[in-house]
Amino acid sequence: MMGATKTEHFTENQNMIATIAKALGHPARVAILEYLIKVNSCICGDIVNELPLAQPTISQHLKELKNAGLIKGTVEGNSICYCIAEKTIDKMQDYFAHIAGKLNRKNDCC
Amino acid sequence: MMGATKTEHFTENQNMIATIAKALGHPARVAILEYLIKVNSCICGDIVNELPLAQPTISQHLKELKNAGLIKGTVEGNSICYCIAEKTIDKMQDYFAHIAGKLNRKNDCC
DNA sequence: AATCTATATCGTAATATTGCAATAATAAAA
DNA sequence: TTTTATTATTGCAATATTACGATATAGATT
Numbered sequence: 001m002m003g004a005t006k007t008e009h010f011t012e013n014q015n016m017i018a019t020i021a022k023a024l025g026h027p028a029r030v031a032i033l034e035y036l037i038k039v040n041s042c043i044c045g046d047i048v049n050e051l052p053l054a055q056p057t058i059s060q061h062l063k064e065l066k067n068a069g070l071i072k073g074t075v076e077g078n079s080i081c082y083c084i085a086e087k088t089i090d091k092m093q094d095y096f097a098h099i100a101g102k103l104n105r106k107n108d109c110c
Numbered sequence: 111m112m113g114a115t116k117t118e119h120f121t122e123n124q125n126m127i128a129t130i131a132k133a134l135g136h137p138a139r140v141a142i143l144e145y146l147i148k149v150n151s152c153i154c155g156d157i158v159n160e161l162p163l164a165q166p167t168i169s170q171h172l173k174e175l176k177n178a179g180l181i182k183g184t185v186e187g188n189s190i191c192y193c194i195a196e197k198t199i200d201k202m203q204d205y206f207a208h209i210a211g212k213l214n215r216k217n218d219c220c
Numbered sequence: 221a222a223t224c225t226a227t228a229t230c231g232t233a234a235t236a237t238t239g240c241a242a243t244a245a246t247a248a249a250a
Numbered sequence: 251t252t253t254t255a256t257t258a259t260t261g262c263a264a265t266a267t268t269a270c271g272a273t274a275t276a277g278a279t280t
Binding site for chain 1: 115116117119120121124125127128129131132133134135136137138139140141143144147148150151161162163182183184186191192193194196199200202203206207209210212213214215217218219220
């Protein structure tokens with residue numbers, strides 16, 4: 001087990017932030033998130049039409065966003081309605097606000 | 111070139127957010143960031159003593175944080191003083207505040 | 221029931237990341 | 251100048267990610 005991340009050595013919060021950040025660590029997923037914010041909710045096919053990626057690739061990206069808790073999906077007929085999970089966005093906003101508030105703003109060095 | 115990210119298809123901002131998020135997409139790098147915020151500035155060795163990872167591994171994580179613009183490092187004698195790049199933290203705070211503000215907060219579905 | 225529509229999953233190739241031992245590089249200290 | 255201290259780089263093994271064609275799944279439509 002060499003190239004595997006040692007999650008057990010870090011706090012739950014650090015792992016949580018990392019998981020969400022990782023999910024946003026790909027421009028396609030950022031684009032999906034922004035599109036979802038713009039249209040409020042949509043189905044997978046809409047995103048396939050919007051982005052230059054194949055349907056299985058979009059599906060995979062949606063899965064990762066969902067696993068990270070950034071989006072939700074509900075079955076609606078034979079399609080699935082996706083939308084933003086506000087709570088997680090709020091969590092990230094709070095996190096950055098929190099650490100930004102802790103910054104010294106005049107470092108010793110650098 | 112199959113498993114390579116198609117950055118050229120996304121906006122500059124989407125790529126920038128993804129790059130920063132990706133750098134925070136590992137708990138060790140979140141831990142390094144939080145430690146740096148706590149102590150204001152430190153050298154690589156301090157982080158090696160703090161986290162359960164070998165020196166080359168820490169060095170690599172620092173490099174990635176630096177490449178993403180999240181930290182700065184300045185040579186100081188034979189060691190390097192690392193500290194937070196406030197601007198980038200602010201950028202992320204602004205980004206999440208911006209998208210949080212755009213949320214509908216009562217979705218059609220989900 | 222057969223077909224269409226929408227999405228997920230499988231399989232696989234290409235690429236990237238993670239982690240560390242060994243070693244190099246550089247500057248201070250002795 | 252030899253040694254020590256600090257950090258970066260190299261090389262490599264293990265694992266993870268990215269992308270997509272082919273195929274499966276499931277609900278709607280005819």
